[in-house]
Amino acid sequence: MPDEPSSAAPSRPSHPSHPSRVLVLNSGSSSVKYQLLDMRDRSRLASGLVERIGEQTSLVRHTPLASGGGPRDGAGGRTRERTGPVADHDAALKAMAEELALDGLGLDSPELAAIGHRVVHGGMHFTEPTVIDDAVLDTIERLIPVAPLHNPANLTGIRTAMALRPDLPQIAVFDTAFHTTMPESAARYAIDVQTADEHHVRRYGFHGTSHAYVSRETARLLGKAPEDVNVIVLHLGNGASASAVRGGRCVDTSMGLTPLEGLVMGTRSGDMDPAVIFHLMRVGEMSADEIDTLLNKKSGLVGLCGDNDMREIRRRVEAGDEQAKLAFDIYIHRLKKYIGAYYAVLGRVDAVAFTAGVGENAAPVREAAVAGLTELGLAVDAERNGARGDGSRLISPAGARVAVAVVPTDEEMEIATQTYALAGKRN
Incomplete structure (x- = not known):
C-alpha cells in the first residue's frame, strides 16, 4: 500500500500550534488494536485491528471515522479489510501506519502528539501514566512473571512503536495503576509477609482504565x-x-x-x-x-x-x-x-x-x-x-x-x- 495519502483522502486541517492527536495502542500476543483521537474535541479519527499476527490468514481491519462530536460520535467512512500474512508486530504496526496514511492520518504527521500504550501490569512501581524509557521497559519486563500472557505482548508493541517514531513521547498507561490507592488492608493477602514480599504476592487489580473512566463519568451523570x-x-x-x-x-x-x-x-x-x-x-x-x-x-x-x-x-x-x-x-x-x-x-x-x-x-x-x-x-x-x-x-x-x-x-x-x-x- 502507498506511504502517502491517495488523492481521494480527506484534506488535513492546518497544523495547530500544539499537536493534538494521540494514537492509542493495545498490543496483544497475536493482535494489535488501535485508535487515533483528536483531543481538541475528543473525537475519533480512525480505529482498527490487526489480528492473527504470525499466521497466513492475518486480518487487517481499519475504519476511518468522521471528526467532531463526542467520544462515540461520527459515522465515518467505510471499513476496509484485507487478509494475508502479517509476520510479526513490526509488520502489524506498519500495516496500521499504511491504513492511516490512506486517510491522511499518517504516523509522520506533525499533529501527532504522543502514542499511548495499554500495559496490563505495572505492579506497585507505576501508579500513574509514565513516559517510557529504558528503565521503564526493564521494569515492565521484570513484571512478566505476574503477567505472562500480557506484558510480553505489550512490550513488543511498545518497542515496535518506538522504532517507528523514536522522536515521539511514548506513554504507558497501566491497568493496575487506578487500584494502587487501595489500602494495605485490602491489597494484602493473609499469608506470610516475608514470602508475599519476596514474590510480589498481593492484590493488584485490573481493568483500571475502565474503572477510572466509569467512576468519573458516573459522577458527571449525577452532576x-x-x-x-x-x-x-x-x-x-x-x-x-x-x-x-x-x-x-x-x-x-x-x-x-x-x-x-x-x-x-x-x-x-x-x-x-x-x-x-x-x-x-x-x-x-x-x-x-x-x-x-x-x-x-x-x-x-x-x-x-x-x-x-x-x-x-x-x-x-x-x-x-x-x-x-x-x-x-x-x-x-x-x-x-x-x-x-x-x-x-x-x-x-x-x-x-x-x-x-x-x-x-x-x-x-x-x-x-x-x-x-x-x-x-x-x-x-x-x-x-x-x-x-x-x-x-x-x-x-x-x-x-x-x-x-x-x-x-x-x-x-x-x-x-x-x-x-x-x-x-x-x-
Whole structure:
C-alpha cells in the first residue's frame, strides 16, 4: 500500500500550534488494536485491528471515522479489510501506519502528539501514566512473571512503536495503576509477609482504565465532582471485575494478583477455595499447567453450561434449560455478594454503575443483580432498564436513594486523556 495519502483522502486541517492527536495502542500476543483521537474535541479519527499476527490468514481491519462530536460520535467512512500474512508486530504496526496514511492520518504527521500504550501490569512501581524509557521497559519486563500472557505482548508493541517514531513521547498507561490507592488492608493477602514480599504476592487489580473512566463519568451523570461520590463499578464482560471507589479513589477491587480472582467470568472461575488446586493435583493427578488452563479457559460460565455468551445463556434460560439457569444464578449470586461487600466497605453508596459488554447490554443481569436489595436503596425501573441506549443513563426509579446507572466504558479515551495530559506537561 502507498506511504502517502491517495488523492481521494480527506484534506488535513492546518497544523495547530500544539499537536493534538494521540494514537492509542493495545498490543496483544497475536493482535494489535488501535485508535487515533483528536483531543481538541475528543473525537475519533480512525480505529482498527490487526489480528492473527504470525499466521497466513492475518486480518487487517481499519475504519476511518468522521471528526467532531463526542467520544462515540461520527459515522465515518467505510471499513476496509484485507487478509494475508502479517509476520510479526513490526509488520502489524506498519500495516496500521499504511491504513492511516490512506486517510491522511499518517504516523509522520506533525499533529501527532504522543502514542499511548495499554500495559496490563505495572505492579506497585507505576501508579500513574509514565513516559517510557529504558528503565521503564526493564521494569515492565521484570513484571512478566505476574503477567505472562500480557506484558510480553505489550512490550513488543511498545518497542515496535518506538522504532517507528523514536522522536515521539511514548506513554504507558497501566491497568493496575487506578487500584494502587487501595489500602494495605485490602491489597494484602493473609499469608506470610516475608514470602508475599519476596514474590510480589498481593492484590493488584485490573481493568483500571475502565474503572477510572466509569467512576468519573458516573459522577458527571449525577452532576457531582468525583471526589464527592462513592461508586460501585461493575465491569462485566468476558472478563469481569468490581471496584469500590470512594471520592474518585479505588479502595477495593475484585481481581487480585492476576485477573482470575473475583466474579464469575466467561471462562474464568473467579473466587474459590485455593485448596481445590491441591485436591486436583493429588486426587485428579492434574499438572499445574492443566489446572491453570482449567481455571482460566474452561471455567466460569463456559465451564458451568458450555456457553460464555450471555445472550445465548439468556436464550437458553428462557427456553427452560436448567444448566443455563444454574450458570446464570451462580453468576448473579457472586455479583450480588460483591455489591453487598463493597456497600459495606464504602459505608455510603451514591451509585452502582454497570459497564462493558454484559453490563451495558444485558438488562436481565442488571435487574437480577439488584433484586431484593431495596433495603440498601437499590432498584431498577423496568422501563428504563429495558430501554436501549448508547450513552450514559440512569435506570433506577426517580428519586431512588442510590442511583443505578449504565455507563458505557471507554478505555481508549481514558488512555488518550491520560497520555495527552502527560505529553502536554513535557512540552
